[in-house]
Amino acid sequence: MKTHNLGWWWGNQMCNNSEKGRKGELAVTAIFSTIGVHERNIEVIRANKTNTPEGGVDIELECPHNLSEKLDDIATHGRSDIALSNSTIPVRAQVKNYTRPINKSTMQGFVDDIDKNPKFAEHWGIGGTKLTKGAQEVLAGARSKAVVKWYTAQDVDKIQSQYPQIPFSEINDNGERE
Numbered sequence: 001m002k003t004h005n006l007g008w009w010w011g012n013q014m015c016n017n018s019e020k021g022r023k024g025e026l027a028v029t030a031i032f033s034t035i036g037v038h039e040r041n042i043e044v045i046r047a048n049k050t051n052t053p054e055g056g057v058d059i060e061l062e063c064p065h066n067l068s069e070k071l072d073d074i075a076t077h078g079r080s081d082i083a084l085s086n087s088t089i090p091v092r093a094q095v096k097n098y099t100r101p102i103n104k105s106t107m108q109g110f111v112d113d114i115d116k117n118p119k120f121a122e123h124w125g126i127g128g129t130k131l132t133k134g135a136q137e138v139l140a141g142a143r144s145k146a147v148v149k150w151y152t153a154q155d156v157d158k159i160q161s162q163y164p165q166i167p168f169s170e171i172n173d174n175g176e177r178e
Contacts, residue, residue, distance in 0.1 A: 024097025025058050028126055031156065032061060032093075035163045037171060041088050042067070056113025060120075061091040068122055068149050074162050075155035089121035096127035102150065104134030110150075111142040122147040126156060 029046050036042035045060040064084035073080035094110055096102060110125045117123070123146055130152055131139065142148045151159070
């Protein structure tokens with residue numbers, strides 16, 4: 001009878017999940033940073049390493065108060081003409097780099113972190129292929145106490161396509177020379 005080293009397997013699974021989470025958080029940080037190159041008044045903060053207890057805050061944004069309205073428009077219609085406000089708010093973003101739907105328990109964990117983070121005006125979840133019915137119900141219930149959004153991977157792809165990467169050497173090329 002062959003025995004298996006479950007400790008090795010579990011450790012390897014945790015390492016793979018940690019790497020997947022790290023990549024997801026860094027990718028979303030890069031997307032928001034690119035949006036910040038295109039749009040004014042967007043600051044991106046990643047204050048913790050992956051798998052460091054952070055109370056549900058993977059990424060902090062200081063951004064126009066209507067950025068989520070613009071992102072919603074892009075996710076729904078593929079584009080947006082909404083002009084961003086000059087007034088800014090703090091936003092909490094939590095990334096779930098899942099290749100499956102976001103389920104009720106994952107959404108409940110995200111929603112439970114709202115009370116731990118009262119300084120944020122909005123709370124955004126990011127990831128997954130879709131929201132299960134249970135996750136949709138939890139999200140809808142949370143909207144009575146906070147501005148809460150969830151962007152699936154497909155939504156993020158649409159948003160990212162509206163803000164292409166700009167080569168570093170061209171970032172300041174706006175017609176002005178220093």
